[in-house]
Amino acid sequence: MNFTHRVSIIGGGGNVGAAVAFALVVMQLPVEILLLGASEKSARAQALDIRDAAHFSTAHCRAGTSEEVGCSDIIVITAGARQRPGEPRSNLIDRNYVILDSIIKKIQPIKPTAIILMVTNPVDVLTSLAQKLSGLPKSQVIGSGTFLDSGRLRNYLSRKLNVNSNSIHASMLGEHGDTQFVGWSVASIAGSPLLKHPLMANVDLAEIENAIAHQAYEIIEAKGSTYFGVGYHVAALIKCILTDGHKIYPVCNYNAKYDTYLSVPAILGSDGATPINLNLSDEEEVKLERCAESVNHSLGQVNEFAVHVNEE
Numbered sequence: 001m002n003f004t005h006r007v008s009i010i011g012g013g014g015n016v017g018a019a020v021a022f023a024l025v026v027m028q029l030p031v032e033i034l035l036l037g038a039s040e041k042s043a044r045a046q047a048l049d050i051r052d053a054a055h056f057s058t059a060h061c062r063a064g065t066s067e068e069v070g071c072s073d074i075i076v077i078t079a080g081a082r083q084r085p086g087e088p089r090s091n092l093i094d095r096n097y098v099i100l101d102s103i104i105k106k107i108q109p110i111k112p113t114a115i116i117l118m119v120t121n122p123v124d125v126l127t128s129l130a131q132k133l134s135g136l137p138k139s140q141v142i143g144s145g146t147f148l149d150s151g152r153l154r155n156y157l158s159r160k161l162n163v164n165s166n167s168i169h170a171s172m173l174g175e176h177g178d179t180q181f182v183g184w185s186v187a188s189i190a191g192s193p194l195l196k197h198p199l200m201a202n203v204d205l206a207e208i209e210n211a212i213a214h215q216a217y218e219i220i221e222a223k224g225s226t227y228f229g230v231g232y233h234v235a236a237l238i239k240c241i242l243t244d245g246h247k248i249y250p251v252c253n254y255n256a257k258y259d260t261y262l263s264v265p266a267i268l269g270s271d272g273a274t275p276i277n278l279n280l281s282d283e284e285e286v287k288l289e290r291c292a293e294s295v296n297h298s299l300g301q302v303n304e305f306a307v308h309v310n311e312e
């Protein structure tokens with residue numbers, strides 16, 4: 001069969017990688033999905049299992065080689081360590097930086113028009129590093145960012161307001177980490193500010209923000225990891241890129257004002273992410289600055305760590 005596009009998933013032997021592949025199969029995209037794992041055995045096993053479902057679909061799934069991955073249209077990276085119960089995402093940086101560095105070296109040469117879609121945590125910091133390590137233009141390297149958190153927020157609001165989540169425009173912003181916040185001032189429903197909705201009158205906004213930012217901790221505490229939610233969200237991003245959808249999604253993209261990668265809405269198409277202007281309130285702008293400081297602080301730690309590793 002001839003496929004229009006090739007999507008590779010590095011970390012495809014694990015839970016999140018497999019969930020992304022499965023969601024692509026369910027979405028019926030005409031794509032060839034290649035899985036690359038730390039060992040060929042795990043990626044091959046996941047590919048065989050997904051292939052058992054894929055015969056209902058227009059997508060095909062198999063294990064790939066690093067050369068094939070490098071010349072894919074979209075390179076999704078889910079490889080790496082995940083949080084233990086109670087552990088913040090930022091704790092994973094040293095372990096996952098080493099893995100990312102080895103992966104980017106292994107898949108060279110990377111197709112110049114490829115889009116790298118980072119999912120491994122801490123995703124905002126690693127997206128910035130993936131851009132530096134790969135040398136691809138900033139617009140072509142993005143992270144899933146707060147897209148998943150925003151889905152969680154819309155789900156919550158949907159239940160509260162009894163309105164389909166697709167009709168509610170509200171996003172978690174900043175970083176896919178503990179400093180993320182709700183962009184209440186730019187949230188809307190039926191063309192009106194969300195906070196003017198009668199059912200939003202007496203809600204505790206800080207409590208909602210905190211609950212959404214900590215939802216992953218709750219799931220990890222109970223079942224060890226999260227993967228279905230992120231799998232579908234990442235597949236939706238892939239669909240938007242492959243179809244040049246130009247949808248506006250809160251993804252991790254390069255922010256010129258803070259000279260770092262942050263999770264804020266951007267237009268997503270076949271050439272990657274195009275930033276848009278956000279009219280946040282002054283208070284939210286301060287929160288965004290705090291997220292930029294948090295991402296830059298982790299980047300500083302990585303640089304020190306990388307020097308240390310190189311000296312050993």
Ligand SMILES: NC(=O)C1=CN([C@@H]2O[C@H](COP(=O)(O)OP(=O)(O)OC[C@H]3O[C@@H](n4cnc5c(N)ncnc54)[C@H](O)[C@@H]3O)[C@@H](O)[C@H]2O)C=CC1
Nearest residue numbers: 011013014015016037038079080081082119120121225230
């Ligand atoms: N951005 C987001 O919204 C989310 C991110 N995550 C993150 O995704 C990552 C993966 O999580 P899970 O899939 O649950 O973990 P997992 O342990 O099930 O899978 C990770 C996989 O990465 C593989 N791996 C390690 N080094 C590799 C290398 N050099 N090359 C290829 N594969 C390699 C491992 O063999 C393993 O199969 C974690 O960092 C987790 O925190 C998880 C959920 C949501």
Ligand SMILES: CC(=O)C(=O)O
Nearest residue numbers: 089121148216226230
């Ligand atoms: C694990 C993680 O980052 C999440 O589910 O949000």
